[in-house]
Amino acid sequence: MKTKLSLQWRLTLITTLCIAVICGCLTLFVYGNGVYYIDSLQHTVDTQLGDGSNATSAEIYIGIPDDAWDDFVSDFSVQVYNNKADYKKNSLLFSALMALAGGVATYFISGRALKPLCEFSDKIEEVQAQNLSDSRIEESSVAELNRLSVSYNRMLARLSEAFKTQRQFTANAAHEFRTPLAVMQLQLDLYNSTEHPTNDACAQQTIRMMTEQNERLSKMVKTLLDMSELQTVARDDEIALDALVEEVLADLEPLAQEKTIHLTAQCDAVTMTGSDILLYRLVYNLVENAIKYNTPGGTVTVGVAMQDKHIRLTVADTGTGIPEELKERVFEPFFRLDKSRSRALGGVGLGLALVREIVNVHGGSISVKDNPDGGTTFEVVF
CATH class of the missing domain: 3.30.565.10 (Histidine kinase-like ATPase, C-terminal domain)
Structure with missing residues (x-):
């Protein structure tokens, strides 16, 4: 069985990897930059020594004539100052570029890691009462999302059953109402078709009101029945x-x-x-x-x-x-x-x-x- 790595661990590993890459690059940069500027100082000294005949591979001996000492101190001080300024500028620039590159990389990599969550959200947006059975989410390779998918599918099943029960109740109620309403309407029609000499205006008005309300109830029941049967059409x-x-x-x-x-x-x-x-x-x-x-x-x-x-x-x-x-x-x-x-x-x-x-x-x-x-x-x- 394939091991499912949790979303928390995925993000942790991604962030740790990015930090390790950035720190490694900064370390290499600092080392290389330091070596470069030390070598540049050595080059300044070698220049003052001419061809470097007073220096050996075993030891470095700096011999500066008295008349050249002031020029050496001046040039060396300028070189040290310039190296420090360049080192500071380059270090800040490289750090900013590495931070930016790390941020961009983390954004795209984490976006890929969170892609299942976006797909899950899109699937939820498509859910309607009419398509619950078609909105199930497949098993995910991410542990948290897999548990969420299982819970979500179970919720859909409960909702589908609840809607089915509601539609069934509405249909049954509408069917049950139709019979007594039809009987009442039949009796009212029969009564209206027969002359009743003893009827007064109040009785006629009552019969007319009952007929209108019975027709209105019949229309309502028919509409409710139509609404409950929409899914089967x-x-x-x-x-x-x-x-x-x-x-x-x-x-x-x-x-x-x-x-x-x-x-x-x-x-x-x-x-x-x-x-x-x-x-x-x-x-x-x-x-x-x-x-x-x-x-x-x-x-x-x-x-x-x-x-x-x-x-x-x-x-x-x-x-x-x-x-x-x-x-x-x-x-x-x-x-x-x-x-x-x-x-x-x-x-x-x-x-x-x-x-x-x-x-x-x-x-x-x-x-x-x-x-x-x-x-x-x-x-x-x-």
């Missing part, structure tokens, strides 16, 4: 987005005419792989919201374009807009920007939450921006 259809947008606008044209809203499409011929049913629902929900929360006589513009290898789908309206601090909260389940208006329009507060889930399962992102012409723009990027 096949996403391998080849979809022409421009044709899909045209289909959505045609289906919503009656609602737009009722609200006196003008629908326009500015779509390039773009295709993508995904779920035709889910993407239709995505565009439908965005356009329907843009119509409902628009101002009378306003415009809804749907655009599809390919930019920088990304598909951009935009739905822009000319409504009253969304405050900056609430632009992220509009995707929360049951969040309402204007509760009284939302209820009057028949919304259940799950339309944009479902849109975000559909975007996520297709590996995209969605954001809310201000429309330069007034209102709001929803931008989806695949």
Whole structure:
């Protein structure tokens, strides 16, 4: 079995090696520099001796005539001073260069040693609720990272099981709610289809209110059921987005005419792989919201374009807009920007939450921006 060296030991060995190399180079430099300048002093003395006839290999004898002594002292003092200055300058310069070289080397070497940690971080950035099973990290050769990988994979398994349990509970609850709601709706329809002479206005109003709320609950249950089943829907259809947008606008044209809203499409011929049913629902929900929360006589513009290898789908309206601090909260389940208006329009507060889930399962992102012409723009990027 291959021995796994810890990250701490790796960095320790790297730093120790760099220090040893730098100290060795400095030692060699100091030694070489010292020998050089001592030899230069010897050269000064030899120059004063002429051909060096008074010096032997066994001993050095310096004989300086009296008339040359002053010149020798002057030249020797200058030489000593210059050697000291050169030695100081060269030592500082070499030390600075070696420190810089050591820092650069340590930076790149430690970066290579920490590369597994960077890869680990990048892998974590890709994790989403929809791809937990595909986000497992392979065993690492670094001891600390290997333990972290094991713990991380176990955490993913627990999260995956928790999400699965949550989706299963939501689906089961939605299924259980549908039966009593259908029975209630059947009884209400039967009651409304029969004349009851004894009914007063209060009873009629109560029946009407119960019918509206029952329909609203039915829509909510259907949406919750759709959200719980998103993971099981096949996403391998080849979809022409421009044709899909045209289909959505045609289906919503009656609602737009009722609200006196003008629908326009500015779509390039773009295709993508995904779920035709889910993407239709995505565009439908965005356009329907843009119509409902628009101002009378306003415009809804749907655009599809390919930019920088990304598909951009935009739905822009000319409504009253969304405050900056609430632009992220509009995707929360049951969040309402204007509760009284939302209820009057028949919304259940799950339309944009479902849109975000559909975007996520297709590996995209969605954001809310201000429309330069007034209102709001929803931008989806695949």
